[in-house]
Amino acid sequence: MKQLLLSRKVLGFIIPNLCTALIALITKLLASDGSGNLVFSEFVILPMLMGIFSAWFWKTEEYNTAKAMGRAGMLTIIAILLSFLFLGEGSICLVIVSPLLFAFIGVGLLFGRRMFGYGNGTLNVSIVSLLLLIFIADNTTSHSYQNMVADKIVVNAPVEKVWPYVVAYERINKPAGYFLFRLGMPSPVQSTVTGYRLGAGRKCIFSNGYTFEEKITEFEPNKKLTFAITEQPKDPEIMGHIDIQKGQFILQDNGNGTTTLTGNSWYALHVFPVWYYDLWAESVTRNVHLRVMDHIKELSERK
Template sequence: MEINHKIKDQITGFIAANSLVLIVMAITKYFLPPFGGGNVIIFSEFVILPFLMGIVSAWCWRKINISTRKQSAWTIYNTVIAIVLSFLVLKEGMICLVIVSPLLFAFILLGTYAGKAMFKRNNQTLNASVFVMLFGIFIADSLSVHRYENKVADTITVNAPPTEVWKYVVAYKRIEKKSDFWLFRMGMPSPVQSTAEGYYLGAKRKCIFSNGYVFDEKIVTYDENKDLTFDITNQPRDPEIMGHIDILRGQFLLKDNGNGTTRLTGNSWYRLYVFPVWYYDIWAESVTRNVHLRVMEHIKELAEAK
């Protein structure tokens, strides 16, 4: 009988924690105006809510004497349930869920530790104060303006003069080589080809990614053999990037090293819609950098072959 009560409390902890998050997410998405502007996913949704999930689970498990190891294992189950529900209910992409899972696990686990300590002391004033504080942070974060833009730059040396490199900067033939970047190998779209309607200022350009995704671009700076800058005019509505990041502008800079080689620099500007920045910008920079290097290494190979 005691074992049945433990299993019941354990399952209740999973259900209560995930139900709380689904209810809050539904309220913020369907019944309240957008927080932070546009489709921003705020800091609190990835930090405060998982922390609350842990506290709620700890309350349901307060009568169970669980070890630290078992508590961590149950937190993994809680995280997996949250990820599956996000996939089924919120329609998040699998790669996005892989990226967010460490953050969810960390704060759900911290919440369970905090909850275990709170309910062990059974101090109602302390418990109420913690919930009020978390609710206050959630409201303050929800009403704040969220805007973050960043630039990523990468540089390689090409053993060819700028006149040769330039031929493949504006447009390049299809990349056949498989990427070594693990997210690309998992299925995240990667660049495979670039086309342009002409080599002149204002020309339309397309950056084609795997799975057929296309970024429409317009050349805004055309300084032959030196600077190609293009604005992104339209981007695919892929579930992995839609509402999470917008690529704003791209650029290739060529510098003659004076010894038959060229310094090729790739720059990209983007805007993030997911917070906290200290976590998600690490991923955004990594993906952007691997896009740069995949394209620039291909340009290098083509130019040096000549």
């Protein structure tokens, strides 16, 4: 009996992961829009189903909430490892997604423990069927989301001195402070241009050597620089997850020898739910802005 219990315990970790992986693969192949978007149901409904499936294997056991959360953590680790090995997800992406997976696997596990405890087979089937229906409907529906992030700093230098560094700046040697940069996410280190004019090419170079290819679309000396992203690197951390569309710097002469520098970025997000992933997208974008703008400030204020 103990051996049987042990096998059910192990199966409760393995089978739900394999089943949800298979469901995700099938729905991805059947997706109607072909956008490659990773949608709400893949990070909310599927983890809940995983937790419910696991609870079915463990329905004969007595375990408290703390133990359930420990098992939810183990299920999350297995799911993360499978994503890394077979889906090619980058390590930073997996760090970002893991709290969401853990939370909804835990919800599903607690819900499943209570659900199977009542022994109501009709309710069990109807709830699981409803979650599967939501998952399929969500995966076959078109999704789109765009956002703009803006940041401002004051530079203690006139606009004429700030402007050249806005267009292009020398290499940043200061270590990155943002925790995702410290974990290995590439950070901006340099920008170069083919000319100080409208239509010129611009490159934003990151710490791992990846380069964003850009084209200057607005060039108003000492006032505004706007550039379209013409090509972004095929980095597994961003490829298919976010498209950076354009960037912009606006300079405002404060009339007292200082300049207000505004950095704007526009992007399209391809991972959902927005309420979770856009928090990360905004945070990363903001820290890219501030790393570059603080460097521009340092160069401009240099005596």
